[in-house]
Amino acid sequence: MRKEAKPDISQKLRKNRRNLDLLDQKLLTLLNRRLRIGLEIGKIKKEIGKKIYDAEREKGILDRLKRKNKGPLKEGDLRRIFATIMQVSRKSQIRL
Secondary structure (H helix, E strand, O other): OOOOOOHHHHHHHHHHHHHHHHHHHHHHHHHHHHHHHHHHHHHHHHHHOOOOOOHHHHHHHHHHHHHHOOOOOOHHHHHHHHHHHHHHHHHHHHOO
8 A cells, every 4th residue: 555645745846847848958958959959050061171070079068078977966977968969960961
């Protein structure tokens, strides 16, 4: 049989979930803004004949983010998240 959560705990859970929902919406907005800028960069790269993938640039981004990360996000997780974001951006630029 399931125990009923104390009202104050349930209220804290709902409040924290609402906060996460708001953060998710902000993240979505920022990710779309980032991709729009990435698409503009992709157009410029194509115009000047530059390759879409720039390993040195991506490494620099990841290194900078690693230095700025104050946690609790672990370095490996940070790298996976941003590597995925950059991969999506590259794929979108290639489709231009």
